[in-house]
Amino acid sequence: MKPARDAENPTTRSALLDAAECIMLEEGYAAVSSRRLGTTAGVNPALVYYYFGNMDNLFVELFRRGADRSYERQLRALASPQPLWALWDAINDQSQTALTMEFVALANHRKAIRAEIAESSRRFRALQLDAVSSALADHGGAGYSPGALILLMSSVSRFLRMEEAFEVDTGHAEVVELIESFLREVEGERAR
């Protein structure tokens, strides 16, 4: 009988993934090395190769883990009574955002990562398109383009986060208000 591992007894495998996530967020992907992973996770560096074969695979698995979690969260959001508001929250709320930017940078020169992100993006987008199309049709927004709305929310959210990291926030409140006034128009006041 295999013992079930809980949060206080994580498997070595997931401990390594957690360590990678932590290092990536704090110091960027370039700081993620097998030796650093070993130290942070409290295990031997060689185990990275035992579990993942090489560093690229570790990155791919870490990305996939985060993407799957986000996808589930987004599925739940889009099933809410106010799917547009919920999607806007999900896009903004995602603690995944910072990690994602790091992966995008990684993808610039690692083909395996790029392919993974590309496929994941298409998967997210398809789900969003479907839900936003229905949401717009259900309310007074049949005249608006679902694709444009999704891109607007995604672009602005990511750009604002990025600027916040540089402590630049000119115009942030205004553009958020612009998007949210649109959401109010088609989906009504945000329910609390």
Place this chain on the structure above:
Amino acid sequence: MKPARDAENPTTRSALLDAAECIMLEEGYAAVSSRRLGTTAGVNPALVYYYFGNMDNLFVELFRRGADRSYERQLRALASPQPLWALWDAINDQSQTALTMEFVALANHRKAIRAEIAESSRRFRALQLDAVSSALADHGGAGYSPGALILLMSSVSRFLRMEEAFEVDTGHAEVVELIESFLREVEGERAR
């Protein structure tokens, strides 16, 4: 009498910066090392330290060189008869975009770079705010927020570029049309 250097006779210093730009675009910032720079620029790697002291300074100088060029281009754009259209073109056209994203990634774990980008962003934003405010006031757009418009254009532009790198383009045409129809509304048909 010092000989003037032309494009075919660049100084070693600028040859190193050119090499850095090239490597960064093709393989990402992590691939930029003194040895690679030496090989690509056809000079000795030790010259990197002679000219820049260390790698951080090289990155900062490369960023500054690009930012200054973009700033000049943007100044010219904003002085055109259709400043909003010209700004939109400048934001989209910038061959700097890909490089900028690489610098943003670098900035995550190099303080010197982060400070440089932050200051540069504020400088660009101030210039844009000024010009867009006037442009909106001059035409029928006095009711719109200049800050929101700038952020919308900047966010969307960067996000689309990023997605293009992953060969994802769902909704791109629609969101571009949304922005351009707004520009037509306040500034009239784009002059050719």
Place this chain on the structure above:
DNA sequence: GTCTATAGCTGGATAGAC
């Protein structure tokens, strides 16, 4: 200004003991 040589470090990855 440009080069050689080199110190000192960190990294990816593997072989093999336990």
Place this chain on the structure above:
DNA sequence: GTCTATCCAGCTATAGAC
């Protein structure tokens, strides 16, 4: 599954000859 030991490559940075 986990560890030690190790090879080899690549990096930053400096000292010093030319």
